[in-house]
Amino acid sequence: MTREGATSPARTILVADDDPDLLLLMSLRLTNAGYDVSVASDGRQALDRISQSLPQMAVLDVMMPELTGREVLAGLRAAEATQHILIILTSAGFFGDVDDLDLPVRADGYVSKPFGREELQNRVTELFQR
Amino acid sequence: MRAPVHPVNLPSAGGPTAYGSAVPILIVDDNAGKRLALGSMLVPLGHEITEADSGPAALRCLMSRDFAVILMDVRMPVMDGFETADLIRQRRQSELTPIIFISAYGSESMANITAYAAGAADFIFSPVPPAELRAKVTVFANLYLRAERLAADAQDLRNSADRLTLLTDAAPIGIFRTDAENNFVYTNPRWSEITGISFEDAVGRPWAIVSPDRAARFPAVAQVGDGDDHRLMDRFEIFSPGDSLVRVVEWTAEPIEDADGGMLGWVGTLADVSAGAAASAAMEAARDAALAASRMQRDFAATASHELKTPTASVLGFVEEVLDHDSLSEIDRKYLGIAYRSAQRLSRLIDDLLLLGAADVVPAETTYDPTELMPLVRLAMSSFSGAAQDGNVHLAIETGVERAAERLWALADPLRLEQALANLISNALKFTPPGGEVRVAVRGGEDAVQIEVSDTGIGIEESALDDIFNRFYRTRAALDAGVSGFGLGLAIAQRMIEAQRGRLSVTSVVGQGSTFTITLPAAPRLLPA
Secondary structure (H helix, E strand, O other), X not given: OOOHHXXXXXXXXXXXXXXXXXXXXXXHHHHHOOOEEEEEOOHHXXXXXXXXXXXXXXXXXXXXXXXXXXXXXXXXXXXXXXXXXEEEEEEOOOOOOOOOOXXXXXXXXXXXXXXXXXXXXXXXXXXXXX | OOOOOOOOOOOOOOOOEOOEOXXXXXXXXXXXXXXXXXXXXXXXXXXXXXXEOOHHHHHHHHHHOOOOEEEEEOOOOOOOHHHHHHHHHHOHHHOOOOEEEEEEOOOOOHHHHHHHHHHHOEEEEEOOOHHHHHHHHHHHHHHHHHHHHHHHHHHHHHHHHHHHHHHHHHOOOEEEEEOOOOEXXXXXXXXXXHHOOOHHHHEOOEHHHOOHHHHHHOOOXXXXXXXXXXXXXXXXXXXXXXXXXXXXXXXXXXXXXXXXXXXXXXXXXXXXXXXHHHHHHHHHHHHHHHHHHHHHHHHHHHHHHHHHHHHHHHHHHHHHHHHOOOXXXXXXXXXXXXXXXXXXXXXXXXXXXXXXXXXXXXXXXXXXXXXXXXXXXXXXXXXXXXXXXXXXXXXXXXXXXXHHHXXXXXXXXHHHHHHHHHHHHXXXXXXXXXXXXXXXXXXXXXXXEEEEEEEOOOOOOHHHOOOOOOOXXXXXXXXXXXXXXXXXXXXXXXXXXXXXXXXXXXXXXXXXXXXXXXXXXXXXXXOOO
């Protein structure tokens, strides 16, 4: 596991999930990995907070109330200020749902739930190293 | 042919002569000698001669038959030639029969003869010159023959028209004809059945009586330009007064043109296609229902997936976090480890059950894309390289066939094919002891392609081969060997392959290994070779 945050300033990530337990788990792990983590518990909140604080990355659950992860993704890509933010979609969805390659607006990475201990951190590290 | 005998009062031999066909000729004269003389002059022509000795006798003859020409003596007692001719003209049947008057030159009736003859016939002065008589008779005989032929042709036409009408009357398809103004001139009985309009009501009336709103689609002859494709075809509905759909009707029409390309009207057909239309509507409804059901199942599966996987992710994640703590006692670590492995097992079972559900849902939605096989096979294999190494099993693409296989494409759903293949490879690795080998081979022909997964594992007893694709089935050998699993992998693989119109088959020898073969329809190559 890379501890990016060891040298400041820490990278900023917003994590959005409507399941509070998973939101806690993900923010715990990413915080432990040294990132500066903020959270949102639905899609509308996520879009508002991202637009306001402009984090470097957003980890969005696909199935959220108010706005789905895909809608938040589309909203971010549509605005100039937010279109370069790295996006990871997470999903506890059905087979084939997570990496739907046919969609016009695509995320930078996908992680399906449940994910192993290092899976999310590894994907985040990969994207920051690109 | 018999030589013509004396013709008087007898039909001659008849039939064609050197001059043509025999025609009936009437000679009218009160003097038997003159009749004989005239008849004799005509013998070489071979015609059929009838004699009458007076005007009334001539009229009697004309009642029963037609003559090509009448030779009429002008001067006869009781009723002279002109009177007789007047009466002949008054009868419709004989009004056009040509009459040659025979009269003495210089007689007082000469003026009458010329006046009369100018209108209708001809005249000859007696004594009659034989050559002139024969020439005149021949002219009229030929006219008569030509008229007869025309009449016969006309009759033929009438007969064939009658036969055609019989055909169109009996035809199981509606047939109609319109004139240049788009008014009906003919409709057959089936047309009336379909439209509910009798021939009597249709004739002389326009197309709009059948389908008011489509009348515009049926262009008037004047509107059709040259060089257009004049053939028309359309469909419309005929409604009952209550406005419920009665019939779906398909009609075709083609213009009738005269010799100069001018338009005379339309001829066309009308077919009742209600049954077909109803059937396709029913098929559409059934397909929509199937898709809706499939979508509902899919939505259910998506929700179930979300509801099952989210808590599983929590359990696994937080147990992992606690297991990470250095302060854990040995016994806590052991128990938490058991909980973690059980949760992992549960998670895999959920995945498999969802996949199995997906395999049942997908057929209606499965896409069949031309799929390049080798990249897909390499991708599926790449995720097992770690597992193969851990188990000390050699995992390889069969050499020798790889080169040809590079060009193979299948008609498949790539995501589901990869899933099925992954299940087969995972299975092969599980049942192959250390030091063994799992080989994947891709072969193909014109119509079908095969992906084979062979292992050097424990093999499957023949008695179990029929059961291994059943859900939750596990072989005795697998249970005895302690190989983990739910007995779902092969069931999923088979359903996924069958959803793609493919086949999954197996051969096995106990103690030597098994070969699973996926067969799929080949796709035409899309890339240049």
